[in-house]
Amino acid sequence: MKIIACGSVSTIIAPEKYFTGRVLQTPIIEAEAPARLRATLVSFEPGARTHWHTHPLGQTLYVTSGAGLAQTWGGPLQEIRAGDVIWFAPDEKHWHGAAPKTAMTHIAMQEARDGVHADWLEAVSGEQYGG
Template sequence: MKIIACGGVATIVAPQTYFTGRVLQTPIIEKESPARLRATLVSFEPGARTHWHTHPLGQTLYVTAGAGLAQSWGGAVQEIRAGDVVSFAPGEKHWHGAGRKTAMTHIAMQEALDGVHADWLEQVSDEQYGG
């Protein structure tokens, strides 16, 4: 058994390379090979969001607080709220983040394929974010 005490892992400001706006990330777990799981608590301030991206083995989000938005390439922007579970298929191009006026926090869970958890793409434009 391994217990990581509350406060034992630092929260970081997410890099603008992959996010628009202020986003905080707190690692929950990243298993070493042969396991592949990574889980992160991600908190988005209003208006903040990921860039477009994909995951080689898909991604699941569990929204823990607030309300936000998510979109798959070619689809409509969808509202997501605390208690919602959002699942993206392997290779599905998507983004997710806070609402325009609401903060949102989720746990992001994905597995790595050959050490890759995500493939980051272009920014979500203000027009795309606006729906």
């Protein structure tokens, strides 16, 4: 058993090369091999969002507070709210983030394949976001 004490893991500002707007990330778990799970608490300020990306083994989001938006490539823009669970299939191109005027926080859970949890792509344009 391993207990990770509250406050022992630092929250970071998410890198601009993968996100638009201010996003905070607090790691929850990076499981040691042979496990492949990574989970992160991600907090988006209003208007903040990920870039387009994929996950080799898929991704599950659990929205813990607020309201946001999510979209798969070629699909409709979807509203997401606290309590929602969102599943993206392996290699499904997508993005997710806060609504324009509302912050949103979710837990992002994904597994790695050959050490890769995500493949990051281009930024979501203002037009794609709905601006």
